[in-house]
Amino acid sequence: MVSRKGKTNGDAAAAAGAGTMERAVIDRDGLDALIAALQDDGYQVTGPAVRDGAIVPGRLATGADLPMGWTDSQSGGHYRLEQGDPDRMFDYVVGPQSWKASLYPAEQLLFTARRGEHGFTVDEPRIDAPRLAFFGVRPCDLAAIRTLDTVFEGGPFTDTRYQVRREGVFIVAVNCARSADTCFCASMGTGPKAAGGYDLALTEITAEGRTRFLIEAGSERARPILANLPQQPAGAKDVEAAETAVAKAAKAQTRAMVPEVEALLKRNLESPHWDQVGKRCLNCSNCTLVCPTCFCSTVEDRTSLDGHEAERRRRWDSCFTMDFSYVHGGSIRRESSSRYRQWMTHKLATWHDQFGMSGCVGCGRCIAWCPVGIDITEEARAIADSEGRK
Amino acid sequence: MDTSLAADPGPEIPPARWSGVDPMMPRPFTVKRVRKELADTFTLELEPADGGGPIRFQPGQFNMLYAYGVGEVPISISSDPDDPSVVAHTTRFVGSVTEALVHTRIGSLIGVRGPFGTHWPVEIAQGEDVAFIAGGIGLAPLRPAIYRVLSERQKYGNVVIFYGARTPEDLLFRKELQSWRSRFDINVHVTVDRATGRWNGRVGFVTQLIRGGGFDRHSSVAFICGPELMMRYSIQKLQEHGLGNDRIFISMERNMKCAVGFCGHCQLGSQFVCKDGPVYRFDNIEDYFSIWEL
Numbered sequence: 001m002v003s004r005k006g007k008t009n010g011d012a013a014a015a016a017g018a019g020t021m022e023r024a025v026i027d028r029d030g031l032d033a034l035i036a037a038l039q040d041d042g043y044q045v046t047g048p049a050v051r052d053g054a055i056v057p058g059r060l061a062t063g064a065d066l067p068m069g070w071t072d073s074q075s076g077g078h079y080r081l082e083q084g085d086p087d088r089m090f091d092y093v094v095g096p097q098s099w100k101a102s103l104y105p106a107e108q109l110l111f112t113a114r115r116g117e118h119g120f121t122v123d124e125p126r127i128d129a130p131r132l133a134f135f136g137v138r139p140c141d142l143a144a145i146r147t148l149d150t151v152f153e154g155g156p157f158t159d160t161r162y163q164v165r166r167e168g169v170f171i172v173a174v175n176c177a178r179s180a181d182t183c184f185c186a187s188m189g190t191g192p193k194a195a196g197g198y199d200l201a202l203t204e205i206t207a208e209g210r211t212r213f214l215i216e217a218g219s220e221r222a223r224p225i226l227a228n229l230p231q232q233p234a235g236a237k238d239v240e241a242a243e244t245a246v247a248k249a250a251k252a253q254t255r256a257m258v259p260e261v262e263a264l265l266k267r268n269l270e271s272p273h274w275d276q277v278g279k280r281c282l283n284c285s286n287c288t289l290v291c292p293t294c295f296c297s298t299v300e301d302r303t304s305l306d307g308h309e310a311e312r313r314r315r316w317d318s319c320f321t322m323d324f325s326y327v328h329g330g331s332i333r334r335e336s337s338s339r340y341r342q343w344m345t346h347k348l349a350t351w352h353d354q355f356g357m358s359g360c361v362g363c364g365r366c367i368a369w370c371p372v373g374i375d376i377t378e379e380a381r382a383i384a385d386s387e388g389r390k
Numbered sequence: 391m392d393t394s395l396a397a398d399p400g401p402e403i404p405p406a407r408w409s410g411v412d413p414m415m416p417r418p419f420t421v422k423r424v425r426k427e428l429a430d431t432f433t434l435e436l437e438p439a440d441g442g443g444p445i446r447f448q449p450g451q452f453n454m455l456y457a458y459g460v461g462e463v464p465i466s467i468s469s470d471p472d473d474p475s476v477v478a479h480t481t482r483f484v485g486s487v488t489e490a491l492v493h494t495r496i497g498s499l500i501g502v503r504g505p506f507g508t509h510w511p512v513e514i515a516q517g518e519d520v521a522f523i524a525g526g527i528g529l530a531p532l533r534p535a536i537y538r539v540l541s542e543r544q545k546y547g548n549v550v551i552f553y554g555a556r557t558p559e560d561l562l563f564r565k566e567l568q569s570w571r572s573r574f575d576i577n578v579h580v581t582v583d584r585a586t587g588r589w590n591g592r593v594g595f596v597t598q599l600i601r602g603g604g605f606d607r608h609s610s611v612a613f614i615c616g617p618e619l620m621m622r623y624s625i626q627k628l629q630e631h632g633l634g635n636d637r638i639f640i641s642m643e644r645n646m647k648c649a650v651g652f653c654g655h656c657q658l659g660s661q662f663v664c665k666d667g668p669v670y671r672f673d674n675i676e677d678y679f680s681i682w683e684l
């Protein structure tokens with residue numbers, strides 16, 4: 001791995017152990033103070049915002065921008081934001097967008113080429129990425145960020161564009177006290193409680209009849225920020241309330257990934273089930289776009305009308321398109337079933353070979369945002385069941 | 391008899407030489423020479439135009455070639471790996487980017503990123519017989535390996551080249567094939583699928599040549615490059631001949647948009663063909679080879 005100066009490192013934070021962490025209990029005004037403190041430190045704070053009937057990351061000017069009293073209803077092919085307990089702040093979970101778009105924009109300029117006397121020159125654009133603070137990162141999405149770090153920074157090549165944006169991102173995680181119907185992070189080992197890799201982590205609890213937040217520091221640089229917030233000491237009861245809330249969310253999860261799915265899929269590359277799901281899949285690419293770890297891209301070349309300037313852009317791509325596997329003479333994956341198989345086996349099986357981890361963090365987005373409600377956990381289970389029938 | 395190779399050569403990734411430069415940024419290279427090979431195939435000889443050093447590569451590696459404003463495609467290096475003064479690419483024009491590339495003139499610039507990927511590990515075949523099996527344009531990516539072996543000819547056993555093309559007009563590097571054939575220390579067998587004009591040579595598929603042998607089934611290493619179907623049948627023939635899958639090397643072709651493991655397009659099962667390949671020892675990907683549309 002490349003060096004991660006100024007960046008939270010999940011393993012290091014986890015290794016530091018709970019003993020060295022600092023915790024406190026804060027109120028709503030503590031959250032406001034936290035956002036202001038991050039801004040004073042030069043961070044642009046991005047956090048949950050309600051837009052077009054969904055919770056998406058948006059810019060937070062003040063703590064007052066934080067949405068209150070919302071919850072969500074999610075299931076296969078279904079997402080709806082609903083009014084919840086007006087006193088609760090984090091009772092919704094993940095929406096259609098993830099932090100991926102902030103670290104790895106859906107479209108970015110790779111270079112501009114200009115015709116000159118001797119051929120052309122190539123200029124790399126300067127990336128003026130603001131210092132970002134991600135506010136309200138759910139444990140599954142924290143795991144997804146760690147996954148992208150490995151993809152773009154962990155191999156023999158480093159994507160400098162990703163690196164520039166990722167460097168120094170301050171992460172305020174929120175542990176989940178409520179799961180949606182689509183969540184299966186517990187079975188993926190990524191949530192509903194963050195295991196590290198954050199600067200600060202919040203858990204919404206009810207203490208003395210009021211909504212409050214247990215806040216824990218997970219990095220050195222978070223300590224002074226935490227120390228300056230209006231707060232009360234965290235008692236054993238508060239810590240227990242947070243544990244209970246998270247445990248309840250884990251228990252409420254109705255979906256789970258089948259165990260040992262990596263080996264299961266690897267021995268079922270020729271299962272007839274792929275044809276079955278291939279018939280239902282519309283190849284619309286929604287699942288890959290909403291997935292917080294899907295990283296595939298393509299490039300586009302354009303020239304100005306007079307031909308004096310050309311540019312090369314990179315944009316998100318999807319393995320569900322026919323062009324994706326095109327080589328002279330035709331695409332490799334012509335069948336819908338082959339493309340679904342590529343996506344699912346990559347997420348759950350071959351990702352382990354490539355990056356030493358799962359490509360799926362169990363966020364459930366692909367289930368909710370699939371127009372025909374295809375459910376990755378059910379497809380895996382169907383393949384497991386088909387083995388039993390053999 | 392133990393037919394497996396002593397040391398597992400494995401797919402190797404040569405150390406990337408980026409010296410801080412972004413791997414997605416092309417370097418400008420000047421076209422020094424254009425050689426028309428066939429009606430649709432040209433060899434471009436390139437030289438750095440940015441004052442930087444030459445590209446040092448291993449046989450079988452490729453570069454991403456950028457045609458101004460049109461696009462970028464993976465093209466193998468076809469020149470001598472031991473002559474760093476020139477880097478050559480032999481390109482068949484099949485679509486928009488390759489068309490723009492073959493239409494470049496002497497003195498024009500093209501963008502180059504590379505070299506990328508694994509190489510033909512000819513060094514592990516020292517002391518053994520070597521078979522090069524090429525179909526069509528597949529001779530170009532193999533040529534650097536042939537140069538390497540011929541430059542140290544005494545270190546190898548029998549050396550044989552099996553080459554097939556569609557028609558006599560599609561035979562690449564004809565003059566060179568003839569000069570190799572005239573040597574006493576290398577066997578060159580050429581065939582065409584379909585004879586045209588004054589062709590007196592063999593007619594038939596390259597796989598039919600392999601039956602003729604000319605290499606020891608127990609101590610040979612085969613390097614194959616060509617269309618996937620041709621490689622499939624060649625492997626079958628070699629297996630019938632008694633060659634182990636760990637002695638067969640092939641080069642895979644997949645769509646590539648980045649060559650550094652970022653874009654995902656080149657995946658073949660767990661493999662990123664751009665960085666884990668394109669050259670594979672066959673036993674390492676044989677399981678994937680038989681799976682439909684993987």
Ligand SMILES: Cc1cc2nc3c(=O)[nH]c(=O)nc-3n(C[C@H](O)[C@H](O)[C@H](O)COP(=O)(O)OP(=O)(O)OC[C@H]3O[C@@H](n4cnc5c(N)ncnc54)[C@H](O)[C@@H]3O)c2cc1C
Nearest residue numbers: 327328463464465466480481482485486487488643644645
């Ligand atoms: C590792 C490697 C080495 C190669 N070496 C050579 C070589 O030495 N000489 C040579 O002539 N060709 C070589 N090719 C094939 C060459 O890259 C394609 O012919 C070229 O990409 C076609 O692009 P195009 O825009 O002209 O064609 P189009 O048909 O217009 O292609 C559109 C796009 O599809 C993709 N594509 C199409 N065909 C291929 C293909 N066969 N392989 C990969 N991507 C493809 C490219 O991204 C291309 O931009 C190699 C391919 C790979 C993967």
Ligand code: SF4
Nearest residue numbers: 291360361363364366
């Ligand atoms: S595959 Fe689905 S559940 Fe898994 S991380 Fe991607 S969107 Fe979330």
Ligand code: SF4
Nearest residue numbers: 281282284285287370
């Ligand atoms: S699985 Fe669903 S979301 Fe994904 S491409 Fe198929 S139809 Fe679209």
Ligand code: FES
Nearest residue numbers: 649651653654664
């Ligand atoms: S070519 Fe982009 S990942 Fe291999």
